[in-house]
Amino acid sequence: MKKLFIFFIISLFISACTLNKVVNHHGVHFLEKKQELLIVNKSNRNDVLEILGPPSTKGTFDNYVWFYIESKSSTKGVMNFGKKTVFTNNVLVIEINKRGIITKKKLFDKDKMMQIERVEKTTSNIYTKNTFMYDFLSSMRQKINDPLGVRKKK
Numbered sequence: 082m083k084k085l086f087i088f089f090i091i092s093l094f095i096s097a098c099t100l101n102k103v104v105n106h107h108g109v110h111f112l113e114k115k116q117e118l119l120i121v122n123k124s125n126r127n128d129v130l131e132i133l134g135p136p137s138t139k140g141t142f143d144n145y146v147w148f149y150i151e152s153k154s155s156t157k158g159v160m161n162f163g164k165k166t167v168f169t170n171n172v173l174v175i176e177i178n179k180r181g182i183i184t185k186k187k188l189f190d191k192d193k194m195m196q197i198e199r200v201e202k203t204t205s206n207i208y209t210k211n212t213f214m215y216d217f218l219s220s221m222r223q224k225i226n227d228p229l230g231v232r233k234k235k
Contacts, residue, residue, distance in 0.1 A: 105155065107150070113171055115133055123182075147177065151170070153167070153169035154167045169191065173189075
């Protein structure tokens, strides 16, 4: 009976394992192939919606810039404790003029994204300890933390 129970437990663990990798797919499937159907200065907004569907995001300042995203990831394996690797990461940027015709399209894949230059400069903080805003906000913080003024000041 004990051997049968151990055999049942081992077979339960083995049956839960699978050899096929689970692929998590987000966004538009086969974005690289579908974007080839769109022709600059010929295709319009309706063609884009028919082929790719609604955009993942639209431009914040200009609604005539549409972004489509595709991402595929999978776990590395048992030895890496489930760390995910991204093997497809595509972003399609489409600019549409006021008449609804595509003026520009650009596809960024995983390799091209690594080549994009980033600005390393940061903005400085203008609120130092000697400014009016710092004094005002610190006094408000003190009043919120101790409304009756009972707590000792540091």
